[in-house]
Amino acid sequence: MSIIQVEHLKSFFKTDEGIVKAVDDVSFELRENEILALVGESGCGKSVTAQTILGLLKSPPAMIEGSIKYHGQELVGLSNKAYHKLRGKEIGMIFQEPMSAFDPLYTVGDQAAEAVAVHSKLNKPEIRDKIIAMFNKVGIPEAENRYDEYPHQMSGGMLQRMLIALTLACDPKVLIADEPTTALDVTIQAQVLNLMRDLQNEFNTSIIFITHDLGVVAELSDRIHVMYAGKIVEKADVVELFDHPKHPYTKGLLASRLKREMKGQILPFIKGTVPRAFEFPEGCRFHPRCPHAMEICKQKDPDPVAFENGHVCSCWLYLKQNKTDGVESQ
Amino acid sequence: MIVKGTNLKKYFPIRKGIFLQTAGHVKALECVDFELNENETLGIVGESGCGKTTLGRVITRIYTPTGGTLEYITPEKKLLHLEKAVDKHQLKRFRRDFQMVFQDPFSSLDPRMTIGDILREPLDVHKIYPNQRERDEYIEYLLERVGLYPEYTARYPHEFSGGQRQRISIARALALKPRAIVCDEPTSALDVSVQSQIVNLLQELKEQEQMAYFFISHDLDLIHHVSDRIMVMYLGSVMEAGRADEVFHHTSHPYTRVLMKSIPHWDPKQRKLDKIHLEGEPPSPINPPKGCPFNTRCPEVMERCKKEMPQLQPITDNHSVACWLFDD
Numbered sequence: 001m002s003i004i005q006v007e008h009l010k011s012f013f014k015t016d017e018g019i020v021k022a023v024d025d026v027s028f029e030l031r032e033n034e035i036l037a038l039v040g041e042s043g044c045g046k047s048v049t050a051q052t053i054l055g056l057l058k059s060p061p062a063m064i065e066g067s068i069k070y071h072g073q074e075l076v077g078l079s080n081k082a083y084h085k086l087r088g089k090e091i092g093m094i095f096q097e098p099m100s101a102f103d104p105l106y107t108v109g110d111q112a113a114e115a116v117a118v119h120s121k122l123n124k125p126e127i128r129d130k131i132i133a134m135f136n137k138v139g140i141p142e143a144e145n146r147y148d149e150y151p152h153q154m155s156g157g158m159l160q161r162m163l164i165a166l167t168l169a170c171d172p173k174v175l176i177a178d179e180p181t182t183a184l185d186v187t188i189q190a191q192v193l194n195l196m197r198d199l200q201n202e203f204n205t206s207i208i209f210i211t212h213d214l215g216v217v218a219e220l221s222d223r224i225h226v227m228y229a230g231k232i233v234e235k236a237d238v239v240e241l242f243d244h245p246k247h248p249y250t251k252g253l254l255a256s257r258l259k260r261e262m263k264g265q266i267l268p269f270i271k272g273t274v275p276r277a278f279e280f281p282e283g284c285r286f287h288p289r290c291p292h293a294m295e296i297c298k299q300k301d302p303d304p305v306a307f308e309n310g311h312v313c314s315c316w317l318y319l320k321q322n323k324t325d326g327v328e329s330q
Numbered sequence: 331m332i333v334k335g336t337n338l339k340k341y342f343p344i345r346k347g348i349f350l351q352t353a354g355h356v357k358a359l360e361c362v363d364f365e366l367n368e369n370e371t372l373g374i375v376g377e378s379g380c381g382k383t384t385l386g387r388v389i390t391r392i393y394t395p396t397g398g399t400l401e402y403i404t405p406e407k408k409l410l411h412l413e414k415a416v417d418k419h420q421l422k423r424f425r426r427d428f429q430m431v432f433q434d435p436f437s438s439l440d441p442r443m444t445i446g447d448i449l450r451e452p453l454d455v456h457k458i459y460p461n462q463r464e465r466d467e468y469i470e471y472l473l474e475r476v477g478l479y480p481e482y483t484a485r486y487p488h489e490f491s492g493g494q495r496q497r498i499s500i501a502r503a504l505a506l507k508p509r510a511i512v513c514d515e516p517t518s519a520l521d522v523s524v525q526s527q528i529v530n531l532l533q534e535l536k537e538q539e540q541m542a543y544f545f546i547s548h549d550l551d552l553i554h555h556v557s558d559r560i561m562v563m564y565l566g567s568v569m570e571a572g573r574a575d576e577v578f579h580h581t582s583h584p585y586t587r588v589l590m591k592s593i594p595h596w597d598p599k600q601r602k603l604d605k606i607h608l609e610g611e612p613p614s615p616i617n618p619p620k621g622c623p624f625n626t627r628c629p630e631v632m633e634r635c636k637k638e639m640p641q642l643q644p645i646t647d648n649h650s651v652a653c654w655l656f657d658d
Contacts (some may be wrong), residue, residue, distance in 0.1 A: 041521040042492075141610075155611050185377035185548065186592040188611060190603050192637075193594075197604065212522060216593030219603050238598040256526045257596055258551040260578070264533070266557075267526035272489040274521055 109147035374558030435495035446483030573648030
């Protein structure tokens with residue numbers, strides 16, 4: 001069963017430099033009780049996709065087209081008032097930088113309580129108890145005392161746990177996590193990822209996990225969608241994607257991993273750089289960097305091709321050789 | 331040998347009240363020893379707050395060390411002591427030989443200078459090319475050297491992507507033909523697909539220009555890839571040091587072992603994060619624990635660790651560890 005169904009979503013922005021097609025014709029679904037990873041480099045549109053789902057983009061300047069259905073309810077064009085009931089309660093969000101997600105002038109407890117109070121009928125002491133219970137659950141030592149402290153008294157890892165705790169205190173069905181561990185150290189990252197896995201099992205939350213880190217994705221996610229320059233270029237189960245990547249971009253990303261046995265050697269890399277948002281190339285947007293670019297890639301954008309096991313890839317390599325059904329080896 | 335530090339300390343005072351009395355110290359570096367040889371990469375790895383950036387800045391003498399000695403051996407084999415107030419000319423000479431590449435290519439290039447200006451400045455400060463035409467030719471050569479086009483001299487930093495800007499930073503560091511470059515997280519602000527390009531460039535320069543690097547990163551895989559020797563730091567102290575392959579294949583210190591295990595594996599069939607049990611977070615460097623700095627989180631902590639600080643002891647020829655487990 002899908003909880004969120006996104007179809008032909010477009011989020012464009014009008015800027016002085018031209019129209020930025022941050023998200024361009026993106027379709028995907030979030031299934032019940034899964035962790036779906038949106039993976040890509042900076043400017044690929046992964047964060048804008050999340051912000052569009054949550055109705056966080058002001059329009060204008062944003063121009064949003066297409067459809068986002070949450071349990072059948074259309075979210076595109078929904079009023080701000082209706083969104084208020086949805087955000088936090090139904091769809092929660094965790095941001096990248098825990099330091100800037102909290103207001104430095106209020107205690108962490110007050111801020112958590114404010115978020116919970118909006119969506120529940122509990123009285124103040126009950127809310128306090130609930131939040132302290134959640135703080136305990138995410139492994140905050142001395143949660144009782146921490147409740148009355150200020151954000152600057154916490155470490156980044158602790159704040160990120162608190163953010164997770166206060167988001168989950170509202171029992172959302174969907175959690176959108178935008179690079180939740182990028183600002184954290186590896187040992188703390190491991191703790192937070194474990195925590196998210198455990199909580200997901202306990203609360204049956206569906207998670208959209210946004211990251212650029214394929215290592216994190218391999219540890220955590222069930223399915224992966226790879227984004228490049230505003231488009232989803234490949235969709236697959238996590239094992240399938242790591243074992244049999246199809247899109248040249250995905251292959252390039254996986255190859256750029258530092259392997260121990262490659263010490264001192266020249267590393268494989270994807271030539272060129274990520275294009276800027278207002279100057280995405282015509283045709284397939286990856287073609288100027290693609291080692292397999294053909295004439296057709298420069299002219300037309302490829303349609304997605306479906307393979308077995310729900311593996312989908314948008315690349316002319318497979319459209320031309322449809323009969324061989326993508327047996328192309330690595 | 332190019333540079334050697336012994337017992338280096340760096341404390342930052344915390345000032346409080348209207349008279350700014352010193353209320354305590356952030357102990358960023360605590361008795362660190364190191365040496366850097368010609369054409370060698372020394373990798374410094376650790377989590378945030380471990381003192382790796384402070385160490386980089388003490389070595390380039392952006393910071394004056396609070397204690398210990400910092401010795402520089404000039405190309406003419408003369409020994410300079412850099413830990414005290416140094417003669418201006420000597421410091422200038424030293425900095426010509428010791429350049430730096432910073433983490434954030436968006437804030438380390440002046441937005442109001444063209445690329446030409448940025449590369450010209452160090453050459454003019456050190457009066458390298460009195461002849462303007464020769465100087466401009468050299469600037470164009472530098473740009474080509476790092477994989478950019480000579481036409482870029484008239485452009486401004488905002489016209490470039492992160493990877494290209496980092497190439498400009500590297501060109502600026504190279505301009506004075508230094509003996510060593512301190513690279514402080516040179517790729518962590520870059521996209522994955524661009525990171526390897528910069529790493530390849532740095533490796534190429536090491537071979538062709540006989541460069542030495544003092545390479546600071548939180549990324550163990552990256553440190554393993556580029557380094558000849560590495561030092562693992564925690565809370566201002568060195569926990570483990572030695573030849574890179576030695577430290578990676580015979581990891582000894584409990585902290586290094588946890589650090590290694592915490593790196594995600596890139597293999598969804600072998601998930602391993604739930605097998606890691608490391609409680610808590612690094613203590614504050616204002617109030618470090620007594621004894622071994624890692625004793626508050628160490629899975630193998632003993633009574634002795636809470637009382638005495640272990641010293642870095644060699645366990646083989648190319649490998650030393652600061653841990654009581656290895657004290658016989």
